[in-house]
Amino acid sequence: MHAPLAPSVRRFGAVNWQGLWTLYVREVHRFLKVGMQTVLAPVVSTLIFLAIFLLAMNGQSRLIGNVPFLEFLAPGLVMMAITQNAFANTTSSIMIMKMQGNIVDLLMPPLAAWELALGLSLGGLSRGLVVGLAVTIAMAFFVPVHVDALWAVIFYASAASMLLSLLGVIGAIWADKFDHLAAVTNFIVTPLSFLSGTFYSIEQLPTIWHDVALCNPFFYMIDGFRYGFTGHAEASLLVGAAMLLAIDAALFALTYLMIERGYKLKA
Numbered sequence: 001m002h003a004p005l006a007p008s009v010r011r012f013g014a015v016n017w018q019g020l021w022t023l024y025v026r027e028v029h030r031f032l033k034v035g036m037q038t039v040l041a042p043v044v045s046t047l048i049f050l051a052i053f054l055l056a057m058n059g060q061s062r063l064i065g066n067v068p069f070l071e072f073l074a075p076g077l078v079m080m081a082i083t084q085n086a087f088a089n090t091t092s093s094i095m096i097m098k099m100q101g102n103i104v105d106l107l108m109p110p111l112a113a114w115e116l117a118l119g120l121s122l123g124g125l126s127r128g129l130v131v132g133l134a135v136t137i138a139m140a141f142f143v144p145v146h147v148d149a150l151w152a153v154i155f156y157a158s159a160a161s162m163l164l165s166l167l168g169v170i171g172a173i174w175a176d177k178f179d180h181l182a183a184v185t186n187f188i189v190t191p192l193s194f195l196s197g198t199f200y201s202i203e204q205l206p207t208i209w210h211d212v213a214l215c216n217p218f219f220y221m222i223d224g225f226r227y228g229f230t231g232h233a234e235a236s237l238l239v240g241a242a243m244l245l246a247i248d249a250a251l252f253a254l255t256y257l258m259i260e261r262g263y264k265l266k267a
Contacts, residue, residue: 019111020119027123031089038089038127039134042081046135049077050142053199064201067230074143075226076198079160081135083221086128086161087189090120090168091181098172103265113260117169117252124165125158132157145229152228152237159244160221164189166251173258173265192218202234217247 031038053073062069097103106116136145147153171184196218202210213219220240227233259265 016111016115019109020115023109023111023116023119024122024126027089027093027120028126030093030123031127038085039131042085042131043134043138046077046081047138047142050074050139054142065232067232068144070143071146071230072201072226072232073199074139074145075229076222078132078135078139079157079222079225080193080198082128082132082157082161083164083193083218084189085131086124087164087168087171087185089124089127090165091172091175093120093123094169094172095175095178095181098265099177107262107265114252114256116259117166117255120169121162121165121252121255124168125161128161128165129157132161147229148231149228152224154228155241156221156224156228156244159241159248160218160225162248163217163221163244163251166248166255169255170251170258173255173263176264192216197222197234217243220244 050070050073053070057069064072094103094106097106111119139145167184167189171181175181175184195213196216197213202213202219205213214235220235220243223233223235224237224240224244227237257263
């Protein structure tokens with residue numbers, strides 16, 4: 001009889017495509033399984049914001065530049081929904097695994113640190129884009145929606161969603177409990193989001209606050225995304241694109257280092 005062959009180590013190429021795809025699909029299925037909470041709820045919340053402004057204006061017409069105010073506001077509300085849900089997806093995924101003590105299930109598969117970072121962040125990006133599309137469709141029933149530059153809509157939505165998704169991974173790895181994540185949301189994400197021109201034009205701000213707004217990456221997300229619908233931008237699209245790409249690259253590098261070194265992930 002022949003001796004049984006020793007088990008061989010499975011070899012992957014430079015990229016474990018099957019593992020990466022499996023992780024990504026897992027992250028997408030995780031939020032789609034509870035779509036009422038992860039997709040429908042943000043749509044309803046955003047429409048409530050829109051309804052508040054409709055009631056506050058009481059039928060009055062107002063222009064921001066040459067753009068009706070509600071058409072100016074709508075892309076900002078959509079972007080707010082995109083960023084909040086991209087952040088929520090990765091934070092909830094990692095924190096639940098940490099709290100339940102099964103984070104090892106994420107670390108055991110033969111995936112490199114950068115593949116883990118990419119798979120998790122792409123899951124958050126997907127949720128952000130799905131929510132953004134759903135909110136845009138729902139909002140189109142109440143506000144005229146015209147796509148002026150599709151490339152800008154896709155690029156800024158994707159770059160912003162990736163930024164918040166990576167920030168969510170970093171925050172969830174760093175956090176020891178959900179209170180820590182709440183601090184990140186309350187003191188970083190929400191202020192930067194609300195003070196970024198979501199509800200107003202930064203041209204209305206005093207000079208010093210106008211200059212401060214130009215340092216806020218959330219402003220460039222909204223400004224570029226809004227340009228895609230209205231054709232009107234308040235700042236350089238090139239500067240905004242470069243800033244978002246640079247921040248995305250820096251956050252991905254930090255995410256990679258945290259996972260590679262097992263920061264707060266390995267006992």
